[in-house]
Amino acid sequence: MTGHYCLQLDVGNSSAKWRLVNNAEVLARGVYVPDDTSSLEAMLGCAEQVQQVWIASVAGDQREGELATVLEQRWGVSPWFARTQANTGDLVNSYSDPGRMGVDRWLAMLGARHRYRERLCVVDAGSAVTIDLVAEDGRHEGGYIIPGPTLMERALLLDTDRVRFAEAVEYDLPPGRSTAEAVRHGVALAEAGAVNLAMEQAGEPAPRLVLCGGAAPTMQQLLNGRGEWLPDLVFEGLQIMAGQ
Template identity: 65%
Template sequence: MDVGNSSAKWRLVRDGAVVTRGAYRTDDTDSLAALLACADHLDDVWVSSVAGPEQESALQALVTKRWPVEPWFARTAATTGDLRNSYAEPVRMGVDRWLAMLGARDRNSGRLCVVDAGSALTIDLVSAAGEHEGGYIIPGPALMERALLLDTDRVRFAEDADYTLAPGTSTAEAVRHGIALAQAGAVSIALEQVTGSAPALLFCGGGGEALMQLLDQGGQWAPELVFEGLEVMAALRP
């Protein structure tokens, strides 16, 4: 399970293969019912969660009530395998970032740049030796738009507009295109700060594929990097 800030995703794995997947919200009874009906029996439940303690406790109760399995919550570590954290307090790094880097490293043993475009845009660099070289956390498109609407009186629009890089000719376009420019520009400038060998680019998150296309610098679209990293970390448990 990959529990984010706004929704959660899950996938059911049998004999190493994903057999079904879905998403749920705690206030959506249909999506919760689909989760609880995904299997009659489970051997393990692995969770990546950036939610708070109350939400995690509620999820734990939900799982243990449906299946006699205690969920395992992944936590960011100082080291996992050969991936080494740069934070003085490793637990302060969001576990989704850590797992995405683990998943990326499992795919590619070279130098990496992992871009996760979700509620927040995160950009993380990993050396070929597995050292986290640092990263960036930037508001995602919805947060950027909300900030503009909340904190400015004259930025208002009702019409829809796509996220593209062309200059906007209406307020809606100027806002959405400006946000697209900021997101793509952030990744581009982050890459400009890199010295030495160019990292392989991997994109994940709900907006990752669109951002990869906007940036137009190549890269690999890997939508389930967090799940892949979760499997890697679970396999390394004592």
């Protein structure tokens, strides 16, 4: 293999998505799960040599340090970690302490802003669901963070005695006719309802809705196909920030 190879990682709370890029071409991609040897070997075996490693991470310092050590030992390259900024280009953070915003949210907005120079609603549907509004001039108007489906269900199971089910039920919107359906459909109603209400609250001009994150396809179905699913949006933002 010849060329200039960059390994890019989007590290979440439970796993990390990665892709290997040579210039603008994505050569390989996968998911790394901590303590899963096979997924680690797949990532470390994606290339004989890489010249750069870029990481967007919402993990803690210890996990970031462990990951950096593994990558340095494999390729001898010190990873660059993206951090949320007060502004990147003309995208302007609304937080008084920008570092308190998860970098995945910031990069998703940055990727969407690069694609569309208009008002935006950026939804990242993962372990948590984040909803962020960006004005046409690039100013972050603010956002929302709500639990994702797994966290919502866990709260019900941990804090109630009689909400229990073993059936495999899809997320859908009709009223449930069993405990399993009532929980799963209730979660779906809450998730899709939050996005719809955020769009309604946004007022005019109506923002363009873009979706990313592992649960984005399900979210888009619940929204009756509304919005545009951009699975690599965080990676796109990572690439833009690295090039600043």
